[in-house]
Amino acid sequence: MNIIAFPDRSEWASLLARPVQDSSVIEQRVLPILEQVRTQGDEGLRELARRFDNTELSNLAFDQAEIEQAEGLLDEELKAAIKQAYQNIYTFHQAQVQYPEKIETMPGVTCWRKSVGIEKVGIYIPGGTAPLFSTVLMLGIPAQLAGCKEIVLCTPSNHPAILYAAQLVGVTKAFRIGGAQAIAAMAYGTESVPKVYKIFGPGNQYVTSAKMLVSKEGVAIDMPAGPSEVAVYADDSAVPTFVAADLLSQAEHGADSQVLLVSTSKKFLSSVNLTLSSQLDKLPRKELAAQSIANSKAILVGSQEEALDMLNEYAAEHLILSVENAEVVSEKIINAGSIFLGNYTPESCGDYASGTNHTLPTNGYARAYSGVSVDSFVKKITVQHITEEGIKVIGPTVEAMAEAESLDAHKRAVHIRLQSLL
Ligand SMILES: NC(=O)c1ccc[n+]([C@@H]2O[C@H](COP(=O)([O-])OP(=O)(O)OC[C@H]3O[C@@H](n4cnc5c(N)ncnc54)[C@H](O)[C@@H]3O)[C@@H](O)[C@H]2O)c1
Ligand SMILES: N[C@H](CO)Cc1c[nH]c[nH+]1
Ligand SMILES: [Zn+2]
Numbered sequence: 001m002n003i004i005a006f007p008d009r010s011e012w013a014s015l016l017a018r019p020v021q022d023s024s025v026i027e028q029r030v031l032p033i034l035e036q037v038r039t040q041g042d043e044g045l046r047e048l049a050r051r052f053d054n055t056e057l058s059n060l061a062f063d064q065a066e067i068e069q070a071e072g073l074l075d076e077e078l079k080a081a082i083k084q085a086y087q088n089i090y091t092f093h094q095a096q097v098q099y100p101e102k103i104e105t106m107p108g109v110t111c112w113r114k115s116v117g118i119e120k121v122g123i124y125i126p127g128g129t130a131p132l133f134s135t136v137l138m139l140g141i142p143a144q145l146a147g148c149k150e151i152v153l154c155t156p157s158n159h160p161a162i163l164y165a166a167q168l169v170g171v172t173k174a175f176r177i178g179g180a181q182a183i184a185a186m187a188y189g190t191e192s193v194p195k196v197y198k199i200f201g202p203g204n205q206y207v208t209s210a211k212m213l214v215s216k217e218g219v220a221i222d223m224p225a226g227p228s229e230v231a232v233y234a235d236d237s238a239v240p241t242f243v244a245a246d247l248l249s250q251a252e253h254g255a256d257s258q259v260l261l262v263s264t265s266k267k268f269l270s271s272v273n274l275t276l277s278s279q280l281d282k283l284p285r286k287e288l289a290a291q292s293i294a295n296s297k298a299i300l301v302g303s304q305e306e307a308l309d310m311l312n313e314y315a316a317e318h319l320i321l322s323v324e325n326a327e328v329v330s331e332k333i334i335n336a337g338s339i340f341l342g343n344y345t346p347e348s349c350g351d352y353a354s355g356t357n358h359t360l361p362t363n364g365y366a367r368a369y370s371g372v373s374v375d376s377f378v379k380k381i382t383v384q385h386i387t388e389e390g391i392k393v394i395g396p397t398v399e400a401m402a403e404a405e406s407l408d409a410h411k412r413a414v415h416i417r418l419q420s421l422l
Contacts, residue, residue, distance in 0.1 A: 001247075001261065001276065001298040003269050009309075016314045018229075018258055018363050019295045026209045030180045033206075034213060037184035042191045048181040053156050055176070060192045062163060062174045070163035078161065085134065085353035086168055089141050092355030096374040097145055100383075108390025115378040117147030118220075120194065122186030123171075124201030124211075127157025127178060129254060129288070132202075133165045134352050138359050139200050139372065140169025146377035152196055154182035179203075180210035187214035200372060201225070202359055205256065222376050223369040226362045228253040230347055231260040231316035231336075233307055233329075238322035239343055240271035244279050246320055247272070247296070248289050249348050255291035260314060261298040262307050269298045308332050315366040318347045337366045391417050 007015055036044040042060060049055045071079070102112045123139040126132045136153070143151050153171045155162055156178020166174050175193055177185055183203075189195025199211055202225035215221045230250040234243050247259040263269050280286055280293065301307045308329070311319060315335035323329055326341040333339060337360030340347050351358045360371040386394065395414045402410035 001269075001273055001293060001296055003266075003273070003298045003300060005266070005300040006302055007299065012310060012313055015297065015299070016260070016310070019256065023209065026205050027213065030206055030209045030213060033180040034184040034187075034210060037181050037190065038188045042193075045177055045181055045185055045190060045193075048179070049156075049177065052179055052181075055156075057176060060175050060177060062158070062176060066158075067163045067167060067174065070160035070167070073160040074164055079164070081353070082133070082137070082161065082165060082168070086137055086141065086165075088353055088355040089137050089357075090145070093142050093145055093357070093374050096142075106390065106393045108387035108392075109384070109394050110386075110390075111382065111384045113380045113382050115146070115380055117143075117149070117378055118198050119148065120150040120152070120196040120198075121148045121377060122152045122154065122196035122199040122201075124182055124186075124199065124203055124207060125153060125155035125157070125162055126201070126203050126207070127155045127159065127162070128204060129285075131155075131157040131159030131162055133159060133161035134358065135201060136162055136165035136169060136171075138357050140165065140171060142357070142372060142374045143200075143377050144170050145374050148377055150194065150196070152186055152194055154178070154186060154193070156182070180206045183207060183210035183214055187217065187219040195219075198222070198377075200359065200376065202228075204254065222359065222372055223361045224363060224365050225359050225372075227256040227258070229258045229260075229317040229362055230320065231262065231311055231314055231318070232320040232322060233262045233311055234265075234268055234272075234320075234322040235263065235324060236265050236268055237324045237343075238268065240268065241275050241279070242343055242346070243320075243322055244272050244276045246347055247276065247293070248279055248283065249346065249351075250318065251289040251292040251296070252283060252285045253288070253292075255288050257288075257292040259292065259296040260316065261296075262301060262310055263298070264301055264303060264307060266300050269300055272298065304329070311336070315364045317360045317362045317366060318350070320345070320347055335367045337361050337371050388421055392421065 046057050049057045098115050100112045100114045102110050104110050125135045151171045153174040154177045185193040186196045186199050198220040200222040208224050208226040211221045228250045250257050251259050312335045317337040319336040320340045330339050350356050357372045361369040395418045398414045399411045
């Protein structure tokens with residue numbers, strides 16, 4: 001990694017910029033794909049699968065037999081791991097389920113909110129370069145807990161672990177469709193693919209761009225969850241081999257993944273660099289990881305305050321704090337998707353099994369977005385009830401405000417009730 005020492009604050013923005021392609025270039029590729037699916041439906045999807053995935057699809061949907069056979073194709077160790085991950089993710093997300101709490105704002109005036117699962121949701125499971133069956137758990141479990149009735153899954157991969165996990169989380173329909181075309185299918189609906197109300201899931205730049213584009217056409221999306229990123233803030237209490245391994249764990253996702261290392265110790269940065277290349281050499285996906293490491297930066301800063309300002313400006317999808325008093329330091333982080341504390345909390349554990357969700361905002365969106373949770377799959381509907389006593393207490397307030405806004409019919413709706421109680 002290229003070590004950049006003591007950059008001036010005025011240089012931070014360009015230094016921290018993500019190496020993503022111009023979004024308008026990606027959009028120009030994605031727009032015709034969306035249009036093809038919108039106008040040609042299933043036939044359009046088949047042609048796009050031939051063109052981008054080199055796959056001939058007579059059936060777009062996975063058939064029931066294929067789904068049922070999936071479990072038998074997995075070894076026991078993997079099935080046990082998936083079940084353990086399911087349990088931990090379920091436990092963590094179950095605690096997010098909210099039950100209505102009735103609040104009396106004035107005597108006889110009661111208000112509450114009820115959570116209702118979004119009826120039809122679509123989940124995209126990346127499968128271009130690796131079959132991310134862990135994402136099925138990350139999206140399907142909160143959908144299940146939220147009470148979504150229809151869960152439609154699209155993925156370009158036919159890996160049996162995806163189908164096995166899909167069964168565990170109660171997916172209602174699964175399709176072998178990838179890329180921007182999968183997002184279009186779930187947004188517009190086709191002869192085979194049901195149209196959904198909200199689309200979730202990470203993916204490459206085509207998938208992310210398609211989600212952003214369809215969100216302008218009436219379908220909701222979770223957030224822009226694009227190419228993976230990790231930032232590590234480490235001091236001399238960190239272990240260079242651990243930190244190098246964490247950087248590579250995200251670098252291997254793709255050539256466009258970004259990893260960033262920040263430290264106040266030059267000695268530490270050099271030690272990470274020394275171990276990085278030997279660890280990289282051992283990886284089967286070393287070409288992908290090497291490309292993303294080549295675009296990455298190790299930054300030497302003058303103080304912890306500067307490090308934290310820089311990390312808050314960067315707003316990483318994942319932030320590892322391998323520093324002394326990591327939990328205290330984490331309180332000063334205001335922009336990050338998910339934080340990992342100390343030497344024995346590798347980001348991989350959050351990716352798969354500790355319990356937190358791995359579908360997180362990338363590309364600086366962590367400044368404003370949270371990662372996926374049960375909340376992402378529900379709408380909150382407010383409910384109120386006013387008694388005869390209540391209308392007498394609140395009525396004059398509403399009458400006064402309605403009159404001042406010159407909305408006489410509003411005032412009357414209260415007034416006639418007050419009159420009826422005289
Ligand atoms: N932010 C998160 O929460 C998160 C979580 C998991 C994975 N990810 C990211 O998801 C991404 C997965 O990417 P992937 O490529 O492996 O799988 P993917 O499933 O997202 O994309 C593969 C699809 O892209 C389409 N495609 C490929 N080349 C194309 C082209 N030239 N033009 C148009 N469409 C094309 C194909 O249809 C293919 O099926 C990685 O970047 C990874 O970092 C992010
Ligand atoms: N790191 C990815 C989120 O950016 C999630 C993932 C899935 N499998 C492995 N990792
Ligand atoms: Zn990962």
